[in-house]
Amino acid sequence: MLHAVVPAGGSGTRLWPLSRAQRPKFLLPLTGTDSSLLQSTVERVRLLSDPDRVYVVTGAAHAVDVARQLPDVPGDNILVEPSPRDSAAAIGLAAAVIAERDPSAIMGSFAADHLVLDGEAFAKTVRKAMELASTGLLMTIGINPSGPDTGFGYLRLGAPVGPGYQLEAFVEKPDQVSAVEYVSAGNYLWNAGMFVWRVDVFLDQLARHRPALHDAVRTLAAAWDSTGREALFAQLWPTLDRISIDYAVMEPAAAAGKVGVVPGDFDWHDVGDYDTLGQVLKAADKTGNVVVRGTGETLLTESKRNVVVPAAGRLVAAHGVDDLIIVDTPDALLVCPRDRAQEVKALVEELKQANRTDLV
Template identity: 60%
Template sequence: MVGVFYAVIPAGGSGTRLWPLSRAGHPKFLHTLTGTSASLLQATVDRLGQLAEPESTYVVTGVAHAAAVARQLPALPDANILVEPSPRDSCAAIGLAAAIIAARDPHAVMGSFAADHLVRDGDAFASAVRAATDGARDGLLMTVGITPTHPETGYGYLRCGEAVGAGQVRRVAEFTEKPPYEVAVSYVESGEYFWNASMFIWRVDVFLAELLRQQPQLHAGLMRIAHAWNGVDRERVLGEVWPTLPKISVDYAVMEGAAAAGLVGTVPGDFGWNDVGDFHTLGDVLERDERGNVVIESDDGAVGKSDILLHDTDRTVVVPRSGRLVSAVGVHDLIIVDTPDALLVCPRDRAQDVKKLVDSLKERGNPHV
């Protein structure tokens, strides 16, 4: 790869649909969910190790989790843990990193990767990102496209246009974030769409120019902050400006409009990507027994290993985190999450609705959220 590659990892969001395992106080990206001892965040940094040095790897996180992030990633310099004063959605988070990197290296290529996704094949992932940097260097805002398997309404969809250059890069004719269900169905059936895997690879100058065009207020705020970043006024400026930044995702703020202007490209990614959005999805990607059951043990040693007894039980996802005996009889396609203070039982096809449950708990002021 020509030049230094900068990796940016926005680590925000509590993973509501993974409640009661994931909590506001201990979000998804800090968890070991994959049967290894690495948290999703650590696994993300490890995976990016082929592409970026620790010195050019940045994590953007919130005040609540800055300490945990810093401790989980001892190889990263202190200065590379960017702490947001408050959550302002992904455009502010990614934009902050882009502005800071641009101040250091104006034409740098950076990639942004979620802290809490799973990738099965790290080498294939690195190859796809390298292929995307070709398009990024040529001035495209690059994405990685995943072949969709079902009409998921929580993702962005990329409609492919013509090839750009001799490599794998294709122009994106349309970028549609979170389409309605019927639209998602037609996209999947057409065979012309990829899922956007929330991976963005671009030259920081190209991204910031597009941000200036589409979101001038956000751009101006980030520039003020980046300008003050290495000075004595950093905290004062951050404190003043950050709360005024528009709260919007990068998909809506930049990508949809950039695609309409012909500025977005994509490369296909076939590396076992999964956003681990809910327990059903998690059950699909982890190792299962001969009856399709998945038991997601903890590796952190916080509780004793649970006894698990699944009798005549199929395709069930069990998350034992209380040290208690967890038993099921005659159950199929169920999710059972057993934590020290809360239990969840939910069919796998209702895994998305865990969010509603958490919303309901929040409304009641329940302390278990």
């Protein structure tokens, strides 16, 4: 049985106006169903766990929304960070809390804002990672690259071990030339930020490479069910290093030969923008229009390959337009070509510079 941790953070600026500071990507229903990415992630990890062993780590700003979207996750399993301290603190805290309950538990960590449509295939891969994790390796799950994407870090595979491989190295996000090399080389996978390990092994590595962080999360976890928790949080949390789990633990552990990797034999999507969303959710008919489930209706005539999000309860009518993004929300509307989906970020920047905090 897995202890499944879902870190729920990040914003998703390129998904404006659906995503906002107060309504980040993981809370949005970008799954082709009414489920949010967070809900879909939790449903998926439940295939490997039981409800009492599912944890979410999130910020204070989103605690209420997370609690309401996930009524079946026990309140004690929703770990609310007083302020964001990056992934080493978030995942370290979860590992320490789990270790208090079960010192030899196997824990997995899966980001709340990724989309996986085939839950069974996902579970099968995670089980392979659990098998290797039980031998004492810190496991990652790598994604078979569908192309030379420069938006991801890469994992370089070493020697085979059981159902996976030693991880030879974490590789930074490459330039285009390097990305093409990696994909044609065949021994590189995308780093999707999915981890599986025994909490005792992980905490040992954390203690070795980031002792202060280790001690702090251990102290917090030990006081988890006590009245002193709040005061300890106020005292310790602001002192923690802001550092990613990759830098803090995984890279030094990989250098020491302690990290393994299992290739993910499942579809996996980092739905970062509306064009990608359209590719992932696919059209229901031969017009190629993708209508993301929302509160409104659509009437699309002589229009093709558009991505339409009717999220304001209104009719969205389009006539004679192709390859557009149309996102309708109660206080803002976006119209933009699909091939410029990345540039939505710039619009949000303009709004920030104009102090339109009501809209970002």
